[in-house]
Amino acid sequence: MEVGGDAAADAVSLDDVAAKTWERWPTGIGELDRVLGGGLVPGAAVVLGGAPGLGKSTLVLQALGGLAAAGRRCLLVTAEEPATAVAARARRLGIPTAGLLVQETGDLTAILEAFGRHRPHVLVVDSIQTVRDPQVGGTTGSPAQVRAVAEVCVTAARRAQAAVCFVGHVTKDGGLAGPRTLEHLVDTVLGFEGDRHHALRFLRAAKHRHGPTRELGVLEMGPRGLVGVEDPSRCFLAGDRHRSTPGSVVAAVLEGSRPVLVEVQALSVPVRGGPPKRWAQGFDAARLTLLGAVLEARAGVRLNDGELFANLAGGVDVDEPGLDLAVCLAVASARLGVPVPPGLVVAGEVGLAGEVRHVARCSDRLAEAARLGFTGALVPAAGPGGPLPGEVGALRVTPVASLVEALAVARLGPGAPGPERTRC
Ligand code: TYD
Ligand code: MG
Numbered sequence: 001m002e003v004g005g006d007a008a009a010d011a012v013s014l015d016d017v018a019a020k021t022w023e024r025w026p027t028g029i030g031e032l033d034r035v036l037g038g039g040l041v042p043g044a045a046v047v048l049g050g051a052p053g054l055g056k057s058t059l060v061l062q063a064l065g066g067l068a069a070a071g072r073r074c075l076l077v078t079a080e081e082p083a084t085a086v087a088a089r090a091r092r093l094g095i096p097t098a099g100l101l102v103q104e105t106g107d108l109t110a111i112l113e114a115f116g117r118h119r120p121h122v123l124v125v126d127s128i129q130t131v132r133d134p135q136v137g138g139t140t141g142s143p144a145q146v147r148a149v150a151e152v153c154v155t156a157a158r159r160a161q162a163a164v165c166f167v168g169h170v171t172k173d174g175g176l177a178g179p180r181t182l183e184h185l186v187d188t189v190l191g192f193e194g195d196r197h198h199a200l201r202f203l204r205a206a207k208h209r210h211g212p213t214r215e216l217g218v219l220e221m222g223p224r225g226l227v228g229v230e231d232p233s234r235c236f237l238a239g240d241r242h243r244s245t246p247g248s249v250v251a252a253v254l255e256g257s258r259p260v261l262v263e264v265q266a267l268s269v270p271v272r273g274g275p276p277k278r279w280a281q282g283f284d285a286a287r288l289t290l291l292g293a294v295l296e297a298r299a300g301v302r303l304n305d306g307e308l309f310a311n312l313a314g315g316v317d318v319d320e321p322g323l324d325l326a327v328c329l330a331v332a333s334a335r336l337g338v339p340v341p342p343g344l345v346v347a348g349e350v351g352l353a354g355e356v357r358h359v360a361r362c363s364d365r366l367a368e369a370a371r372l373g374f375t376g377a378l379v380p381a382a383g384p385g386g387p388l389p390g391e392v393g394a395l396r397v398t399p400v401a402s403l404v405e406a407l408a409v410a411r412l413g414p415g416a417p418g419p420e421r422t423r424c
Contacts (some may be wrong), residue, residue, distance in 0.1 A: 028066025031228040037211020040163035050192030064097035075120035079130035093225040126167040165166035215256035233261040236314035246332030251326030252347040252365035259368040266330035282312030288402035298354025322359040326359040343375035354403040370395040
């Protein structure tokens with residue numbers, strides 16, 4: 001939110017300043033509202049960026065339907081698709097459209113006129129790259145145009161205490177005049193991710209002035225549009241938890257406020273010349289290299305003659321240290337060709353000394369694993385409020401202090417079959 005431009009404002013005691021809580025306008029799409037921290041904020045600007053074809057237009061249309069149903073006046077500027085296509089989509093998806101205005105234009109002047117005339121609570125511009133400010137040079141969609149259009153709309157919305165949302169395309173390499181250009185002009189940057197050929201979509205805030213940025217929204221694209229996935233763990237678990245395959249280990253991680261179970265899959269193949277390759281999808285590849293080094297140096301798992309590939313099932317991205325232990329066990333399991341015991345779930349950060357470090361909210365992770373029918377858990381022994389050996393429902397909890405200990409409990413220790421061991 002903008003800081004007041006009153007040059008004469010004097011300093012005041014912080015005691016005398018009322019704490020601000022933002023009004024929220026929920027969209028009614030639970031996963032979107034979670035990422036927004038409760039809903040759109042009047043006077044604030046949001047950009048929703050994502051690759052073409054992911055479902056951005058569908059998401060904003062559904063959100064506008066929810067906002068209109070809650071009594072907000074909404075204006076959807078459609079600069080890419082004809083209004084008839086938007087209407088067809090709304091009818092097909094059964095989106096309530098009373099109170100939802102649509103304007104088919106790519107001209108900023110026309111948008112401002114309609115905005116002034118109808119005074120909507122919520123303005124959506126789909127997309128920012130296809131709207132043109134006639135007072136600014138450059139081609140439509142150029143950085144100068146995108147910046148000018150955004151600036152004008154943000155100022156108008158702020159003055160009217162309306163919420164504005166820009167849809168923006170980003171290319172695979174994140175280039176073009178997309179959300180990057182807009183980042184500094186708006187309050188919230190949402191990224192819409194996923195694979196166009198699969199149904200799952202992920203929503204995250206890269207910047208959020210009115211709430212946390214760590215929340216993950218999970219939605220599924222289907223014949224009824226985008227539907228929130230309330231139980232994402234079930235989507236991220238690829239295999240049958242009563243059987244296990246070498247290289248596959250389930251991790252209990254935190255995604256914002258939610259514990260989520262994800263499956264790490266690793267593959268090890270003999271090196272084909274050159275330095276051994278390390279490839280990871282769904283988490284940082286540098287982390288895979290580092291954890292591989294720890295496995296070699298601290299637990300004697302020989303990896304330098306093999307290439308390593310690892311990914312997370314379901315296409316989700318995880319950036320949480322609690323994933324480390326699962327990556328280590330998955331790599332060791334793949335290298336040794338030995339599966340971990342079925343029904344096992346793990347959580348823990350792994351340090352360079354081979355120690356298993358504390359993770360936040362361990363009991364919530366264990367509760368999620370117990371809910372989903374897992375029977376054994378490896379968690380860090382140390383840390384404040386660290387778990388004690390025992391049971392959470394049918395889940396047997398084993399605290400471990402080191403990678404060596406974790407490998408032994410997961411039956412990947414020195415007694416495990418396979419020749420790939422060195423002395424450490
Ligand atoms: P769209 O919202 O147009 O994506 P974007 O604005 O990000 O380019 O939707 C993209 C695709 O989603 C569309 O080509 C087909 C698919 N889709 C569904 O599978 N189900 C639906 O109900 C809708 C509306 C779209
Ligand atoms: Mg679109």
